[in-house]
Amino acid sequence: MATTTVKPRKASYKNILLKKREELLASIRSEPDALSIMQTPDEVEFAVKTAEQDLSAVTADMRSRTLREIDGALARVSRGSYGVCEGCGEDISPARLKAIPWARYCVVCQELRSRN
Ligand SMILES: [Zn+2]
Structure with a gap:
């Protein structure tokens, strides 16, 4: 008797994780260097740029956190506990x-x- 329920293949999740990992690494690499942003004496402009830098710091933190989560998930895939x-x-x-x-x-x- 054939079973109709198909368990999701762990291997496909591994591929998804690896792909996501690649995307994250690529976006981190393409991030413009904060130091390369031109400084302007204009205070308003400065405030805007500061806000932008804060935002990019948050997303960079999110990315590295997600990256760690993905690495952890990949480790669980190899342990079989994914x-x-x-x-x-x-x-x-x-x-x-x-x-x-x-x-x-x-x-x-x-x-x-x-x-x-
Ligand atoms: Zn639970």
């Missing part, structure tokens, strides 16, 4: 993994963690 919630040990839903391939927790555990 797609398993670190909180409750249940399988993380394929829909969630599709949205966040490096998710470490199921929706319930993530919700609990973000509340604390």
Whole structure:
């Protein structure tokens, strides 16, 4: 008797993670060097540029954080624990993994963690 339920292949998630990792690294490399931004004596212009730099610092931080999450997910793929919630040990839903391939927790555990 053939089974109709097909488990998502872990290998495809690995490819998604590797691709996402490549994209992140490429965007980090293409980031304009903050020091190369021309300084102007105009105070308004300066304020705008400062705000822009703050923003790019935030996204750079987000990128490196996401990069670490992806590396962690790739490590779990090789350990065979990928797609398993670190909180409750249940399988993380394929829909969630599709949205966040490096998710470490199921929706319930993530919700609990973000509340604390
Ligand atoms: Zn969980």
